[in-house]
Amino acid sequence: MPELPEVEVTRRRLEPELVGRNFTEVVLRVTKLRLPVPVELARILPGLAVRGIERRGKYLLFDCGHGWLLIHLGMTGFLRLLRSSTPPGKHDHLDFIFDGGQLLRFHDPRKFGIVTWFTGDPQEHPLLVNIGPEPLTDAFTGEYLFTATRKRNGALKQLIMDSSVVAGVGNIYANEALFHSGIRPDRGAGTLTVQECTLLASVIRTVLEESIGEGSTCRVAEDTVAYYPQNFTVYGRGGEQCSSCGSRLEEIRLGNRSTVFCRICQV
DNA sequence: AGAATTACCTGAGCGC
């Protein structure tokens, strides 16, 4: 499940391989994703060069000069960089072929991903316009989080997973950040003190940065640009011992999402 | 306005 760190690692791996390359061909095998993939991509992209690859939240933005190729990996999507002759397998929905012989392949069993094309200002795109501050920038501070939590009675975890509050934090890193902050996920967001908001904002940033660091250095198969971290402190560990106090980690559901925390260490 | 719920999709795991 790609969250901000996985998308950022993907971006960093693709950037040196694809920036400056020209699209030569686009193959559309499956176009029914969360949004329909525009079939015009096959005639728009060939001849255009990748000028840069950016990220906003969990969205990848390929700057193509005349417009933008927008990719979201959804739940199960990933990108691979292959030689252009590699035959496709199951769920290999789209191929982007470049003049250097690279093949960027979009694979997504659950089809929750998005691949689309737009022109104009990315900040005004409907999918991007309501995304909150990037957690790795100075815009995301404890002060900001404190303001955002006022008069919010819902669970804190759901608030930090709300992309309009902060970009790119999904279920995994929400669980992790709350554990490392010592704050319960089911706390009413509005009950946080400014000190707790400052700590939480800082921990969210650290958790994401550490994961990006691991992803950037971990060894992966030659063709793989996806990166899925495996070891978490609480996520996926309901019933196991808390790494800090040894008590049994609690697993509950918040907003129909699996939520794991320690009743002793988190208040 | 904010909160809760639903839809989208497929593979894995489980009980029978």
Add this chain to the structure above:
DNA sequence: TGCGCTCAGGTAATTC
């Protein structure tokens, strides 16, 4: 062996 069920979860749309 296989059927039916549940779960995984990002996000937008819908409803209250």
